[in-house]
Every structure is written in C-alpha cells, then in structure tokens.
Amino acid sequence: MPEGHTIHRHARDQRRLMQGKALAVSSPQGRFERADTLDGRRLLDVEAWGKHLVYVFEGPEPRRVHVHLGLFGKFRRHKVPAPPPRTTCRMRLVSETHAIDLVGPTACELMDEAALARLLARLGPDPLRDDADRAAALARLKRTRASIGAALLDQSVLAGVGNVYRAEALYACGIHPDVGAASVPGAVLERLWDTLVAMLRRGVREGRIVTAVEFAKGEKRRRVPRREAFVVYGRRACRRCESPVRRWLVRQRWAYACETCQPPPSTSS
Ligand SMILES: [Zn+2]
Structure with a gap:
C-alpha cells in the first residue's frame, strides 16, 4: 500500500497540473456515482491527509471527491488528447492540457463537508501536513x-x-x-x-x-x-x-x- 509520501506527491503533482481549472469529470467504469454533477466545475484544491486524497471543486455541495488508493489503486497521467479510457477507469479528470485516470481505488466517492469532518475525526495527525499538531x-x-x-x-x-x-x-x-x-x-x-x-x-x-x-x-x-x-x-x-x-x-x-x-x-x- 502506498505510504503518505506517495499520496502527498500525487496531491502536489495534480495541483500543479489542474488547480484553478475547469475540468471534465467522468467515470468511464460507472462506479463513481454522480461524477457528472462535478463535470465542468473548477478544481480549487487537492489535499492529502495520510493516505486519503480529497479534491475540492467550486460550486454547491457535495463538491468534494474522496479517494483512497488502497492496495491496488493507481493514477495514470496523459497529455491531451488522451487515449480512450480503460473500462476499469473509475474517474477521469481532464483539463485543456492533461488527463488523469484513476484505476482500482478502494474509495472514490462524493463527499460533503460533514462527511469530510467525520473522515478527519477518524485520522490522527499527518506528519506531512504543515498544520499537523x-x-x-x-x-x-x-x-x-x-x-x-x-x-x-x-x-x-x-x-x-x-x-x-x-x-x-x-x-x-x-x-x-x-x-x-x-x-x-x-x-x-x-x-x-x-x-x-x-x-x-x-x-x-x-x-x-x-x-x-x-x-x-x-x-x-x-x-x-x-x-x-x-x-x-x-x-x-x-x-x-x-x-x-x-x-x-x-x-x-x-x-x-x-x-x-x-x-x-x-x-x-
Ligand atoms: Zn544494528
């Protein structure tokens, strides 16, 4: 299973590519329910807490996506135009320049503010976060x-x-x-x-x-x-x-x- 440094590195890299941009959001595999409600919204931030990633989109709730890679989850990055997504692609994010595909995660779900608070309440401090206590x-x-x-x-x-x-x-x-x-x-x-x-x-x-x-x-x-x-x-x-x-x-x-x-x-x- 990836350790925290891998997750923080994904967050950092994906912020660099996509922060502030309006993204096409889809779930080619269909298992990320209501992915279409985020389609076209601007990505404000990608945050990491321990082994969890949280994408924050502009607009009405729920506007966060919670991702946990688990043992088998992986990201693949493409330049646009991206190849057609694999049928196992749980989430695809596309900006004008790049596409990021998420395959095989344990969790990929919409999350509102209350659910995020519940998740964070379950986690201890993350040594990689500047705000860690x-x-x-x-x-x-x-x-x-x-x-x-x-x-x-x-x-x-x-x-x-x-x-x-x-x-x-x-x-x-x-x-x-x-x-x-x-x-x-x-x-x-x-x-x-x-x-x-x-x-x-x-x-x-x-x-x-x-x-x-x-x-x-x-x-x-x-x-x-x-x-x-x-x-x-x-x-x-x-x-x-x-x-x-x-x-x-x-x-x-x-x-x-x-x-x-x-x-x-x-x-x-
Ligand atoms: Zn020794």
Missing part, C-alpha cells in the same frame, strides 16, 4: 495500550505512516517495535515524530523512500538500488552493525528490527 500526535501515542510498532500503523493515531517508514523511523530512534507506546519517554517520541517528518518529506521530494541516507548521499541516492535504500526494512542484516535483522508480524504487517541497535523491551526496561 505534534503535541496531539504524541498524546495519542501516550494514550494507546498498543506497542509502538502497532500504534504507528494505526491511522487513528498517526496518518500516513506505512510499513517501511515504521521500520526505518523506529530503527533511527533506537526503539524496538514491541515496546509499549505509552512507555516511550516523551523526548524520544518527539524525536520519533521529527524523524518521521524528515523521512516523509524527503520521500515526497525524491519520489521514493531512501532512509539509509548515511550510506547513500546526495545525487547518488536517486540511483541507489532498493535493497540498499534501507537500514533494516526487508534486510537480513543490519546495515550499521551487521547483526541479523529479526522479522515478525505486527498488526498484520512485517516488522523488522535489529535487536542490537533496538533492544527488545525485556532488556531495555
């Missing part, structure tokens, strides 16, 4: 009874963090994924939040996740092969100390840790 995020981590590894993937605690950032940010802060979130000292949680902000922002800038930055600097980082991009994620040995990396399921996703660099709870408490 760090104190509120840390309070949510302190309140949960889950392990820190489980809490980071809970979108109602923090929005936008996925499996790779979980593994790499916990590693960078020396925190074992099984440590109870509430037992992590406040100063360490602050550092974890700041680490996530920096890692996610770099991901938006570079369009991919490279967290082993001390091993791959500057321009070279863009070409670093995937297996060398991480310190523990997907690895057999820790990039720094070469101890074996342990892999186990936390919240149904593989967690990775170097138990030399990230002491397990029994030895660290």
Whole structure:
C-alpha cells in the first residue's frame, strides 16, 4: 500500500497540473456515482491527509471527491488528447492540457463537508501536513495500550505512516517495535515524530523512500538500488552493525528490527 509520501506527491503533482481549472469529470467504469454533477466545475484544491486524497471543486455541495488508493489503486497521467479510457477507469479528470485516470481505488466517492469532518475525526495527525499538531500526535501515542510498532500503523493515531517508514523511523530512534507506546519517554517520541517528518518529506521530494541516507548521499541516492535504500526494512542484516535483522508480524504487517541497535523491551526496561 502506498505510504503518505506517495499520496502527498500525487496531491502536489495534480495541483500543479489542474488547480484553478475547469475540468471534465467522468467515470468511464460507472462506479463513481454522480461524477457528472462535478463535470465542468473548477478544481480549487487537492489535499492529502495520510493516505486519503480529497479534491475540492467550486460550486454547491457535495463538491468534494474522496479517494483512497488502497492496495491496488493507481493514477495514470496523459497529455491531451488522451487515449480512450480503460473500462476499469473509475474517474477521469481532464483539463485543456492533461488527463488523469484513476484505476482500482478502494474509495472514490462524493463527499460533503460533514462527511469530510467525520473522515478527519477518524485520522490522527499527518506528519506531512504543515498544520499537523505534534503535541496531539504524541498524546495519542501516550494514550494507546498498543506497542509502538502497532500504534504507528494505526491511522487513528498517526496518518500516513506505512510499513517501511515504521521500520526505518523506529530503527533511527533506537526503539524496538514491541515496546509499549505509552512507555516511550516523551523526548524520544518527539524525536520519533521529527524523524518521521524528515523521512516523509524527503520521500515526497525524491519520489521514493531512501532512509539509509548515511550510506547513500546526495545525487547518488536517486540511483541507489532498493535493497540498499534501507537500514533494516526487508534486510537480513543490519546495515550499521551487521547483526541479523529479526522479522515478525505486527498488526498484520512485517516488522523488522535489529535487536542490537533496538533492544527488545525485556532488556531495555
Ligand atoms: Zn544494528
């Protein structure tokens, strides 16, 4: 599933192409109901909250489109004239210059202001948003009874963090994924939040996740092969100390840790 940096990058790219323009809006597949009610309206903004995208159109409610890519959703971009849409295209947006096709999302639906408020109430702070409230995020981590590894993937605690950032940010802060979130000292949680902000922002800038930055600097980082991009994620040995990396399921996703660099709870408490 795409992590938050991918969604923010889609929002940024689509704003650049289509913000302020009147768009032709359609659902070639037909499963985005009432898509035609937005047809011809001006797109005011594309916003990202965690893994959710929200398009805001000018005019009467409902004037928002909520998109969640899920595991299989994808965008395809074309220059106008665009090829005919595939029959699986859930939503097509067309400006005078570009077309964007959305295929295979988990959600693509009209949304009014009240529904947006309900969605946002379910989401924790998103480290990539300028208006994110760090104190509120840390309070949510302190309140949960889950392990820190489980809490980071809970979108109602923090929005936008996925499996790779979980593994790499916990590693960078020396925190074992099984440590109870509430037992992590406040100063360490602050550092974890700041680490996530920096890692996610770099991901938006570079369009991919490279967290082993001390091993791959500057321009070279863009070409670093995937297996060398991480310190523990997907690895057999820790990039720094070469101890074996342990892999186990936390919240149904593989967690990775170097138990030399990230002491397990029994030895660290
Ligand atoms: Zn290590």
